[in-house]
Amino acid sequence: MASLGLFSLLVLQSTAFGDTFLGESFAELSVNMYNRLRATGEDENILFSPLNIALAMGMMELGAQGSTQNEIRHSMGYDSLKNGEEFPFLEDFSNMVAAEKSQYVMKMANSLFVQNGFHVNDEFLKMLKKFFNAEVYHVDFSQNIAAAAHINEWVQNNTNDLLRDLVSSRDFDAATHLALINAVYFKGNWKSQFRPENTRTFSFTKDDESEVQIPMMYQQGEFYYGEFSDGSNEAGGIYQVLEIPYEGDEISMMLALSRQEVPLATLEPLVKPQLIEEWANSVKKQKVEVYLPRFTVEQEIDLKDVLKALGITEIFIKNANLTAMTDSKEIFLSRAIHKSFLEVNEEGAEAAAASGMIAISRMAVLYPQVIVDHPFFFLIRNRRTGAILFMGRVMHPETMNTRGHDFEEL
Ligand SMILES: *[C@@H]1O[C@H](CO)[C@@H](O)[C@H](O)[C@H]1NC(C)=O
Numbered sequence: 001m002a003s004l005g006l007f008s009l010l011v012l013q014s015t016a017f018g019d020t021f022l023g024e025s026f027a028e029l030s031v032n033m034y035n036r037l038r039a040t041g042e043d044e045n046i047l048f049s050p051l052n053i054a055l056a057m058g059m060m061e062l063g064a065q066g067s068t069q070n071e072i073r074h075s076m077g078y079d080s081l082k083n084g085e086e087f088p089f090l091e092d093f094s095n096m097v098a099a100e101k102s103q104y105v106m107k108m109a110n111s112l113f114v115q116n117g118f119h120v121n122d123e124f125l126k127m128l129k130k131f132f133n134a135e136v137y138h139v140d141f142s143q144n145i146a147a148a149a150h151i152n153e154w155v156q157n158n159t160n161d162l163l164r165d166l167v168s169s170r171d172f173d174a175a176t177h178l179a180l181i182n183a184v185y186f187k188g189n190w191k192s193q194f195r196p197e198n199t200r201t202f203s204f205t206k207d208d209e210s211e212v213q214i215p216m217m218y219q220q221g222e223f224y225y226g227e228f229s230d231g232s233n234e235a236g237g238i239y240q241v242l243e244i245p246y247e248g249d250e251i252s253m254m255l256a257l258s259r260q261e262v263p264l265a266t267l268e269p270l271v272k273p274q275l276i277e278e279w280a281n282s283v284k285k286q287k288v289e290v291y292l293p294r295f296t297v298e299q300e301i302d303l304k305d306v307l308k309a310l311g312i313t314e315i316f317i318k319n320a321n322l323t324a325m326t327d328s329k330e331i332f333l334s335r336a337i338h339k340s341f342l343e344v345n346e347e348g349a350e351a352a353a354a355s356g357m358i359a360i361s362r363m364a365v366l367y368p369q370v371i372v373d374h375p376f377f378f379l380i381r382n383r384r385t386g387a388i389l390f391m392g393r394v395m396h397p398e399t400m401n402t403r404g405h406d407f408e409e410l
């Protein structure tokens with residue numbers, strides 16, 4: 001029995017990116033995925049890229065036919081499109097991502113690793129190239145250590161060395177014939193950067209009421225801000241939404257923060273596509289005092305679990321119909337891993353000289369304060385199209401404060 005591995009990899013450094021037409025239709029999917037991850041991962045940080053997953057599934061859909069294909073289309077929300085109409089949209093997204101932008105760097109690298117001597121239909125390869133600009137490489141999966149090393153080197157090459165060890169030799173064996181790799185690298189800057197000298201050690205109170213010391217960034221600036229009611233009377237029932245744009249104003253990070261006394265789990269069930277819309281439409285540009293942790297979230301998700309929960313099941317079983325990809329029988333997807341990495345810091349790794357800095361006045365609180373010293377929900381989205389690029393939550397901001405930032409220096 002041949003197996004096929006799908007590895008979806010994403011690197012997001014210090015921010016966000018891109019643009020898309022598919023944005024709105026993925027909101028529902030994003031929320032469903034989030035809820036699924038929340039149900040399985042107790043009290044953990046969450047990070048994933050709905051759009052990156054959509055591209056990975058698009059690549060799989062190209063190879064699928066019959067009910068296997070229908071299942072993917074249905075679960076991805078393409079029912080209202082004509083069969084195949086989703087590919088030009090996905091292509092647009094890929095292209096936009098690849099386009100040179102001055103405000104951020106984004107690289108998407110899709111590839112198909114094929115067992116030496118294994119036949120993949122030419123038409124599939126052609127479409128993969130056309131819609132996803134995907135490269136095809138040959139490896140020998142029976143030499144699983146060498147195959148894993150090769151794929152990891154490829155990933156490193158395509159993510160500016162940021163992501164290492166995506167796959168391990170245990171992911172492959174002589175039965176593996178195909179592996180799909182889907183990698184995104186992104187790096188951007190805040191529109192209004194935080195001054196490193198304003199970062200202080202601060203207590204962050206987790207939902208179990210334990211405290212950790214974390215580096216807390218500070219700035220007072222113009223952001224989009226709103227207060228919303230969670231419908232309860234608990235601690236006033238009010239939560240805050242803050243939207244911090246990245247350079248270029250195209251992409252922003254949107255945070256939803258409950259009151260200190262209220263666990264994030266009270267807020268999470270409210271999150272729906274319509275509510276996200278409401279946040280986006282209701283926040284107002286105004287001066288806000290922001291205290292935001294400098295943090296890193298890294299998560300590896302077993303996409304198989306998540307996709308199965310969303311109704312994509314056939315592709316994972318032995319009678320999957322992948323006849324558009326290969327004439328070989330009994331091929332199915334055995335592994336699907338989605339790995340993402342997010343670093344939020346003062347300026348972004350390659351920030352230009354500081355500009356437009358705002359002096360701090362602690363004389364009086366004249367503006368709303370957003371003090372992110374307890375768990376929060378966040379989105380990174382395109383402000384114009386509503387496309388959700390990343391979704392997640394931070395429960396443990398202390399995990400991995402590495403990558404060139406020395407905690408002791410604070
Ligand atoms: C796959 O789906 C196509 C299109 O519906 C169908 O013609 C074909 O018989 C199916 N093949 C397998 C192996 O299920």
Ligand SMILES: *[C@@H]1O[C@H](CO)[C@@H](O)[C@H](O)[C@H]1NC(C)=O
Nearest residue numbers: 150151152153154155156157
């Ligand atoms: C990675 O990049 C190096 C240097 O450009 C190149 O020699 C090597 O073949 C690349 N490896 C892979 C797997 O693409």
